[in-house]
Amino acid sequence: MIDRSEPSHPDLLPNGERERTGRLAENIIYFARALRAAGIPVGPGAVLDALEALKVAGVGTRDDFYWTLHAVFVKRHEHSILFDQAFRIFFRRRGYIDQLLAMMLPQAPAAPQAPQAGATRVHEALFAGLDDKLKKEHEVELDARMTVSDREVFQRKDFAQMTAAEIAAAKDAMKRLVLPLAEVRTRRLTPHLHGHLIDIRRTLRASMKGGGDFIDLRFIGPNKRPPPLVALLDISGSMSQYSRIFLHFLHALTDARKRVSTFLFGTRLTNVTRALRERDPDDALAACSAAVPDWSGGTRIASSLRAFNKLWARRVLAQGAIVLLITDGLERDADDTLAFEMDRLHRSCRRLIWLNPLLRFEGFEARARGIKAMLPHVDEMRPIHNLESMSGLVAALADGGDSSADPKVWLRSVA
Amino acid sequence: MNKTTPRPLPTSIDATVNLLAEADYLADRSLGTVLYLALKMGRPIFLEGEAGVGKTEIAKVLASTLGRRLIRLQCYEGLDIAAAVYEWNYAAQMIAIRAAEAEGEHDRVRLEHDVFSERFLIKRPLLQALEPDAAGAPVLLIDEIDRTDEAFEAFLLEVLADFQVTIPELGTVKAAHAPIVVITSNRTREVHDALKRRCLYHWVGYPSAERELAIVRAKVPGVGKRLSEQVVGFVQGLRKQDLFKAPGVAETLDWAGALSELDVTALDPATVSDTLGVLLKYQDDIARLEGSKVKDLVDQVKSELRAAE
Numbered sequence: 064m065i066d067r068s069e070p071s072h073p074d075l076l077p078n079g080e081r082e083r084t085g086r087l088a089e090n091i092i093y094f095a096r097a098l099r100a101a102g103i104p105v106g107p108g109a110v111l112d113a114l115e116a117l118k119v120a121g122v123g124t125r126d127d128f129y130w131t132l133h134a135v136f137v138k139r140h141e142h143s144i145l146f147d148q149a150f151r152i153f154f155r156r157r158g159y160i161d162q163l164l165a166m167m168l169p170q171a172p173a174a175p176q177a178p179q180a181g182a183t184r185v186h187e188a189l190f191a192g193l194d195d196k197l198k199k200e201h202e203v204e205l206d207a208r209m210t211v212s213d214r215e216v217f218q219r220k221d222f223a224q225m226t227a228a229e230i231a232a233a234k235d236a237m238k239r240l241v242l243p244l245a246e247v248r249t250r251r252l253t254p255h256l257h258g259h260l261i262d263i264r265r266t267l268r269a270s271m272k273g274g275g276d277f278i279d280l281r282f283i284g285p286n287k288r289p290p291p292l293v294a295l296l297d298i299s300g301s302m303s304q305y306s307r308i309f310l311h312f313l314h315a316l317t318d319a320r321k322r323v324s325t326f327l328f329g330t331r332l333t334n335v336t337r338a339l340r341e342r343d344p345d346d347a348l349a350a351c352s353a354a355v356p357d358w359s360g361g362t363r364i365a366s367s368l369r370a371f372n373k374l375w376a377r378r379v380l381a382q383g384a385i386v387l388l389i390t391d392g393l394e395r396d397a398d399d400t401l402a403f404e405m406d407r408l409h410r411s412c413r414r415l416i417w418l419n420p421l422l423r424f425e426g427f428e429a430r431a432r433g434i435k436a437m438l439p440h441v442d443e444m445r446p447i448h449n450l451e452s453m454s455g456l457v458a459a460l461a462d463g464g465d466s467s468a469d470p471k472v473w474l475r476s477v478a
Numbered sequence: 479m480n481k482t483t484p485r486p487l488p489t490s491i492d493a494t495v496n497l498l499a500e501a502d503y504l505a506d507r508s509l510g511t512v513l514y515l516a517l518k519m520g521r522p523i524f525l526e527g528e529a530g531v532g533k534t535e536i537a538k539v540l541a542s543t544l545g546r547r548l549i550r551l552q553c554y555e556g557l558d559i560a561a562a563v564y565e566w567n568y569a570a571q572m573i574a575i576r577a578a579e580a581e582g583e584h585d586r587v588r589l590e591h592d593v594f595s596e597r598f599l600i601k602r603p604l605l606q607a608l609e610p611d612a613a614g615a616p617v618l619l620i621d622e623i624d625r626t627d628e629a630f631e632a633f634l635l636e637v638l639a640d641f642q643v644t645i646p647e648l649g650t651v652k653a654a655h656a657p658i659v660v661i662t663s664n665r666t667r668e669v670h671d672a673l674k675r676r677c678l679y680h681w682v683g684y685p686s687a688e689r690e691l692a693i694v695r696a697k698v699p700g701v702g703k704r705l706s707e708q709v710v711g712f713v714q715g716l717r718k719q720d721l722f723k724a725p726g727v728a729e730t731l732d733w734a735g736a737l738s739e740l741d742v743t744a745l746d747p748a749t750v751s752d753t754l755g756v757l758l759k760y761q762d763d764i765a766r767l768e769g770s771k772v773k774d775l776v777d778q779v780k781s782e783l784r785a786a787e
Contacts (some may be wrong), residue, residue, distance in 0.1 A: 106675075113520075119518045120491065120511065127491060130511040138674040140526060140665075140681040250556030251627065263568040264560070271590055276579075381624075382555070382664040403762070410655055 088114055094153050095136070101149045103142045109135055218451045221423060222308045232309045234344065236450055246287035247383060247413075258284025290383045290413060291322035296369065297390035298329045298355065299362030305420045305447060309389055310351060312453060314344045324379045327355050328367035334375065364394045364433065368404035376411050383413040385460065389447060391421050394433030401433060405440040414442045417470070418456065422446035429473040443468035484545035484613040487517045502696040503532070504537040504689055505649035509588040512680040513540075520745050522638055522659035524674055527682035529664055530726025536682075537619035537660040546658070547616040551603040553626045558632065563643055564605045567598045574598070605643060615655035624667040687714050690730060698734045708745045709734050711779035716757065721766070725757040732756050745780075747773040 093112050095105045113135045120131045129150060137146050217229070225233060254262060265281040273279075294313050296306040306327070317323045317339045324336045338350035380386070386408065394401055409415045417437065421427055423446055429435055438444065443459065445468045446452040457470065488494040494517070495510040505513070513536075516523040525533040541548035551562060571593045578589055601609070607618040623631070637643060638659060643654040661677060663669055685693065691710045694701060701709070709730065717724045725733075733756045742749055750772050757762050767775075 104671075108675075115519060116515050120515060127511060128506060130508045131515065133508065134512040134515050134678050134680065137670070138679045140522075143681065247628070248555075251558065251629065252556065264566065267566070267568060267571060270575075271586075271593070378665055378667070 089119070091117075091132075094132070094149070097149050097153050098136055098146065101145045103145055103149075105136055112236070186332050194399065218454075219449050222305060230308070233308065233450055237312045237315055237453060247290050248285040249288050249382075251286040253286045255282050255284030258282035260284065289322075290385055291324070291379065291381075292316065292387065293379050293384050293412070294323070294325045294387045295367075295389065296325065296327050297362055297364070298300035298327050300363075302389070302391055302420070304390060307348070309418075309447065310339070310348055311344055314339050314347050322384075324375075326371060326375065327351065328364075328371070329362050330356070331356075332367045332370040332374075348422040362390075362394075364390060364392070364437075365398070366399040367405055368408060369400065372404055372407050372411070376408065380411045385414045385416065386412045387416050387418060387456075388441075389418045389420075391419055392417075392434040392437050393421075393431055394436075397431075397433040397436050402436040402440065405437050407443075409440040415440070415446045416456075416459070417441040417466075419444055420446065420448045423448040429477050435474070438470045438474050441470050442471065444470045485543070487544070488514060490514065498536075499541050501539040501543050502693075503535060504685075504692050504696065505506060506685070506689065506769070509536075509680060509682070512678050516678045517525075517658065520656055522661055522677040524661045524663070524669075524677035524679045525682055526663045526665055526679070528684075528724070528726060530728035531682045531684060532727055533662040533682050534619065534621055537617055537662075540658065540660070541617040544614075544617070544658075546613055547611055548619060549603050549607045549616050549657075550619045550621060552621050553623050553630070555625055555627060557626045557630050561602060562604050562630070562633075563602055564645060565600045565602065566594070567600050571598050596648070599645075599648070604637060605651065607657040608641060608643060608651050610654045615653075615657045617656040618659045620659065620661045622664055623661050623673075624663040624665060624669055628670060630661065631670050631673050635670075635676060638673075639677055659735075659744055667688060684717060684724070685727060687711070690714070690727065693727060694734050697731050698738065700738045701734045702738075702743055705737060705743055706720065706734060707783055708776075708779055709737065711783060712750070712775060713757065715775050715779060719766075721763045722760045723758070729757050745776050747776050750776060 094111055095110045095113070098105045113132055116135050117128070120127065133143070133146055137143055188265055217232070222230070222233065252258075252260065252262075254265065260283050262281045262283040266278060269281060270276075270278045284386075292392065294309075296302075296309060298306050310325070313323065313325050317325075317336075323339075324334070326338055327333050327335055333355045335351045335354055336380050339347045341350055342348040419434075422444070429438055445456055447456070448474070488497050491507070491510050491514045494514040495505055497508065498505045498510070498513075500533070512523060523536075525536065527533055537550075538548060540546075574593055575589065576752070578592070583589060603618070607616055620634070623634075640652075642650055642657050644650045659677075661673075684690075687710055691706060694706045695709060698706075713725055713730045713733070733753065736753055736756050737745075737749070740749070740753075751768075754764050754767060754772070758767070
C-alpha cells in the first residue's frame, strides 16, 4: 500500500505512471484531510499546489517527498510537529488512515465546573419550576431600568457572590461597557486636516488644478490606533472565578479590536488567543477550558512569567502593548526571580497594569513577600472584583490612568 | 561578491544545494527543497526564524550565484507607498512649473504631461524590481516584514499576486519576468495568513553540529581545526542551556573570528569568560554563566571531543 503513495519513479512505463498519478492525487487529498483534522488549516488550493510541487520536484526519495509536502502544507512553525506526526502515521500503512481520522476527532468540551457559589445555581436548576415566577420578576427587574440604588448595589456586588442570573447580567453589562480605548500615534502618516507635515504630493496635485498658479497646502499627520493588549490571567484555585469573568470581558474586547492576546497561567502557560476568537462567548470559554489542563490547580507566578518572557514577549509585545496581569500575587516561595521577571516584563511593554482581586478587602495591606516583590515594577494596581472596578479599568485604559491606582501608595503604607 | 554572469535556474534539488554551497552557504536539504520549489513554481519564499540564523544571507547568496541584481526593501513601521514603490521628485517638479510660468507657458495639459513624466519619477525598490533587466529577473529581498503593519501587508499581497503596480499619472507597470521574492520575518508579530499562504514557508532553525562546523570552516578560514571543533561544541552546548536568547550562527562566526584574532588555539575558561559578550547579548544570560559554569561547559566540550576521536 505504501508504494501506491510514493510518486512515480522516472523509468516507469507511461500507462503505469498515469495510474499511479491518479492514486497519488487521492492519497494527497486524504493526507490533506488528515492534516486538517490534526489542526493544520489546509485548503483545496494547497492540495493542487502539492500535486504541482511533486510533479515539478521530481521526487525520488522519501526525504524529498516529506520536505516537498512540508513546504506546501506547513505555514507556521508550530504546525511542523503536527505535520511530522501526521506524515509518520499516514504514510506507514494504508489501514491506519481510518484509525487516524477516528483518533483526531475533536475532544469533548470540559465538564462544567462546580464553583463555590454553585450551590445556589444547582438549587436553582433543580427547583426551576418552583422559583420560576419569582425568577421572572427578578430578571425583568434587572433588564428594565433598575433604580439607581439597585444598580449601584449590582455594580458593587462581588462576582464570587453572584447567582447565575446575576452573572449573566454582569456579562451583558460588560458587553455594553463602552470601550473608548485610548489610541496611540503610529508612524504611519495619513491625510490630516491640521497635521504638522506638508503633504507635498497632494499639494502639488491640488495646485495643478489651478494651472500651478497658487499652492494650496495639504497636510498629513500620524495615524492613531489602539495599542495591542496582552492579558495574563492566573487560573489557580482562588483566582479561577475572577479569571472566568474576566475572560468574558476579554472576549468582548477581542471582538472590538483585533490585537488582543490572552494567556492563562497556573502551573504552565497557555496561549488561548485563538480560542477566544470564537463568536459565541460560551463556545470561546469552552474552548479555553479544553485547552488548559491545570485550571484551579496551583500556581507559580515566577516560572510562568519567565516562560512568557522567554517564549512570547518578543512575539506579542511589539508595537507598544499594554499588559494586564490578573493575579493575587500570593507566591508560595517568592525569591529574586519574581522581581527579575516582573522587571523584564515591565521594560518590554508600554504599560503594566496589575488587577488584584485582593483589593476587595477593606484592610488590604501589601505585606506578602510576593506582592511586595511585584509592586515596584507595576504601573498601576487596580481592583477587579466587581463591575464598578471593570468600568474603572476601562476608564483607565481610555485616559491613561490616574493617581488613585499608584502602587507606591501601597508600598509606602507598609514601609 | 563578484558579479557573475547570469545563470539559468537550477534544475533539481541537488543542483540548488550545490548552487548555494558555491557561495559558502551550507543549506540543509529542507531549505534546498523549498528554494527549488519556489524558483520553479514562481512563488515567493517566506523565511522565519530567530535572529542571526542566516535568513537575509540566503537572498544575497541567491543573487550572487545566479548573477542577478539584488533589490532590498527594508521594512519598518509606517512604510508606505512613497517609500516602497515610487515618489515624485517634487522639488524638481516645482522648479519645472515655475520655469514654465516664467516662460509664459500656459497650456495646462502640456504642463501636466511634462511634469508627470518619467523624468521626475523616483523609483523605489518595489518598482525597481518590476523593471526589465537584461540579466533576468532580479532577486527582491523584503526584509523584516514583521516590522510593518497590516496595511502594507495587504498592499504587498496585491503586488505579489500580479506583479504590477499602477501609477495614476503614468499607467500600469507590469513585470516582464516575475522577480524572485524572498521575505524574511523575525516573528515579533504574527504576519497575516493570507500573505503566508501565497508564499512557500520555511523555518530557518539552528544548524546541527556538523553543519555548523562546516560553516565555520568555510566562512572563517583562519581558524585552526581544534579551535573550530571546540567553538562549535561550546555553542551547541550553550543552546541547550536555559538562556533568554541562544546565540545564532552569526554569533558563532563572530566568536570564532574574535578568538582567532586573539591567537587562541584552544578554549580555556578565562578567555571564554572574557569574550562571552560576543556570544550573549543579555546581562542575565552572561550572569548565569559566570564562574564555574563556564569551566564545566569547556571541560564537557573537551571530553566529548576526546571521546569522539
